[in-house]
Amino acid sequence: MEPATRIISENNRQSDKTYKFSELIAAPEVKARWEKVRKYFFLRESTYDMTNRCNIRCNGCYYYEGEKQFARENRDIDAWRRMMQAEKARGITFVVLAGAEPSLVPELCRVCHQEMPLGAIATNGLKPIPTDINYKIHISVWGVDATSLETRNAKDMLRRQIENYRQDPRAIWVYTFTRYNINEAEAVIQSLARHDCKLTFNIFSAPVGYSGDLNHTAQSLRQTREVMADLLARYPDQVVYSHYNIVAHTHNHGLHHLFGCSYPRQNPSSDLGLGRSFRQYRTDLNWDRQAACCVPDTDCVDCRHYAAGSAVVTARLYRHAVDPETFNSWLDYVDTYLAVWVTGYEKGPNLISKMVAPPGFDLP
């Protein structure tokens, strides 16, 4: 997360009225939410490929695009510990362990956790991650089990994931909407609800040069938007999301077009905020500024990825501090982000129960 930490301007203009920031946070529930989320403005993330192996192979996996998959694996625990200590020293406070399948190297995940207590792990959920590694666990789900078998070539995925992670407060499922699984989301939520598991949403974002068939169209984005809103209304105890998340991630424009991505890959010369601090380490513990973002090798035009939005949207505090609806929508987004990514953070009720357009754009 890279929200601005400077003092907010007291004069943020909307087209027909100028709001002072003090007016935007005048309502007690808004002020309370602002105070709650701003405590986390210290978070500074980087991401780490833990291994280049995976126990399955999915259609559309961005990890197995580009050069990063060929990096040599460094499995030296001491080297990882030194790297984490150096990361801490340069101001990193939050780690995302990913690519390809971190559960295959629990000893490396453990060292990261010992050195850096806040973080998240992206996993397919088929191999349990030991409970002493107290990061958020993001478990990817791409549809009902028949669809997972087809697109991920793995049997009984949801059943096995639930067996491994039910009643685990670290766990949250991440449902990736492709063009073809939109109407399967409810069946997945029902299965998760039976075990009181939480779920958030992701949108398939094509890797560069992807020639498969999972990409979204304007029609599938609209359908996804409707299904998300419906599920958010009917499963409020399971779904960790907000209306502004829906807008930001299902808009016909991708995240970069809407908000301007500040990751180094889109912003190679920036020496500010995320552009300065973010690194995406490969399995050999090297990183490349030109390629650094949380979803490298994703096509920026098509980027609607939940992990990208977490930084791209939350970083745009000033742009959203223009009127109460826009600001409260942003607060809902940040509250959602923190609940999805930070261990122990509980999401509050959404402040806004309708879709609000991103600043400068129409509603999708």
Ligand code: SF4
């Ligand atoms: S589980 Fe994740 S890393 Fe493994 S192939 Fe699928 S998308 Fe790629």
Ligand code: SF4
């Ligand atoms: S893929 Fe997304 S997060 Fe990465 S640089 Fe492009 S727009 Fe930014």
